[in-house]
Amino acid sequence: MSARIAVLVFPGTNSEDETLRVLRDCGGDAHLVHWSRGALLANFDAYVLPGGFAYEDRIRAGAIAAHDTMMDHVIAGAQQGKLVLGICNGAQILLEAGLVPGTAPIRRPTAAFTRNGPVPHFVCSHVYVKLAIDPGRCALTRLLEHGELIPAWTANAEGRLAATAEHLRELEDGDHIAFVYAHEDGSVDETASPNQSALGVAGLCNREGNVLALMPHPERDAWTFNHPDRRRGGTMLAPSGGVALFRSFVEVLNR
Amino acid sequence: MRRAVAINLKIPDNAAYTALVTLRRLGIDVARLERSEIVRFADAPDPAALIAAVERDESLFNPNKHQVSVLDADAPRPGEVWIVQDDADRPVGWRLYAAPDLPADNRLLAQAAERLLCNPAIERAIFPRSLG
Numbered sequence: 510m511s512a513r514i515a516v517l518v519f520p521g522t523n524s525e526d527e528t529l530r531v532l533r534d535c536g537g538d539a540h541l542v543h544w545s546r547g548a549l550l551a552n553f554d555a556y557v558l559p560g561g562f563a564y565e566d567r568i569r570a571g572a573i574a575a576h577d578t579m580m581d582h583v584i585a586g587a588q589q590g591k592l593v594l595g596i597c598n599g600a601q602i603l604l605e606a607g608l609v610p611g612t613a614p615i616r617r618p619t620a621a622f623t624r625n626g627p628v629p630h631f632v633c634s635h636v637y638v639k640l641a642i643d644p645g646r647c648a649l650t651r652l653l654e655h656g657e658l659i660p661a662w663t664a665n666a667e668g669r670l671a672a673t674a675e676h677l678r679e680l681e682d683g684d685h686i687a688f689v690y691a692h693e694d695g696s697v698d699e700t701a702s703p704n705q706s707a708l709g710v711a712g713l714c715n716r717e718g719n720v721l722a723l724m725p726h727p728e729r730d731a732w733t734f735n736h737p738d739r740r741r742g743g744t745m746l747a748p749s750g751g752v753a754l755f756r757s758f759v760e761v762l763n764r
Numbered sequence: 765m766r767r768a769v770a771i772n773l774k775i776p777d778n779a780a781y782t783a784l785v786t787l788r789r790l791g792i793d794v795a796r797l798e799r800s801e802i803v804r805f806a807d808a809p810d811p812a813a814l815i816a817a818v819e820r821d822e823s824l825f826n827p828n829k830h831q832v833s834v835l836d837a838d839a840p841r842p843g844e845v846w847i848v849q850d851d852a853d854r855p856v857g858w859r860l861y862a863a864p865d866l867p868a869d870n871r872l873l874a875q876a877a878e879r880l881l882c883n884p885a886i887e888r889a890i891f892p893r894s895l896g
Contacts (some may be wrong), residue, residue, distance in 0.1 A: 567779040568783055
């Protein structure tokens with residue numbers, strides 16, 4: 510029997526459908542769980558927090574959702590070793606919940622994905638993220654290649670990683686930087702980031718490697734019709750590069 | 765003269781209500797909570813002229829939903845914590861009440877800031893002076 514994946518829906522989540530579809534396309538037994546039915550979460554083996562908004566992101570992006578009862582289950586599950594993936598707003602929630610990088614007590618955040626730089630505007634653009642850790646460092650990336658490049662779309666106004674200098678050092682020293690922004694050819698420099706994210710970070714994992722927070726949306730480049738060069742030919746519903754992360758996640762989960 | 769004004773909603777403030785509910789869920793006993801945008805002026809006219817100027821500025825003030833008051837000092841009021849991300853920003857003022865008309869003490873304010881209102885990775889909390 511395959512492992513069951515819960516795709517959490519908070520009030521304002523808007524990427525649950527494509528997230529559910531890509532997980533199912535990769536063979537995952539994925540189900541939506543709405544905030545009013547959070548008690549069901551205890552019965553799942555893994556959790557995915559999709560993008561969008563949560564509670565209108567009142568106070569700060571992800572701040573209220575991090576204290577929602579749904580997150581009690583996610584935190585308990587993560588502490589038992591269950592796999593957790595947060596994308597965009599889901600990533601913001603994981604940082605506010607303190608699950609990522611997980612170097613401080615729960616719900617005591619040490620970093621945030623916050624206002625974009627150099628101007629705090631909404632940015633929607635196609636990007637590439639590059640695996641910056643050994644694939645085995647994080648359970649969700651275990652089946653990716655070293656330095657694998659994954660296409661995705663960034664769509665946020667608050668995707669820039671920010672933390673104190675001390676905590677940024679902690680992220681580097683603890684090997685928490687799972688993905689960095691890269692150019693299409695795989696090169697990495699400061700111009701690859703669409704938002705001046707600290708250290709070029711696109712995604713972070715926790716100390717134990719079972720929780721991953723990724724700011725851009727690979728599920729929005731999961732089928733050819735999502736990709737910028739979609740007119741190049743081929744079947745529009747053929748898998749695109751963004752599926753790689755979900756394949757790794759689902760296959761590791763089902764082993 | 766340096767002055768600060770607090771602009772808050774006169775219609776129901778859903779963000780303040782959500783914060784109130786969440787603080788209570790965290791065991792922080794708050795009877796009432798008000799949220800304001802704090803706008804600081806380095807060289808402000810007298811209070812009446814300042815209010816008139818703010819009320820004329822459509823980027824700050826919508827008469828259908830906002831009310832504005834001039835603060836006694838350019839600092840948080842009793843029971844209020846200001847949360848600021850960049851020093852160039854306008855702080856958000858969260859004014860907490862332990863009872864309907866009793867501003868929260870600084871211990872409760874610090875607790876609310878630490879547990880919910882302030883992410884120290886990106887924000888700074890400014891408390892009433894008595895907190896030191």
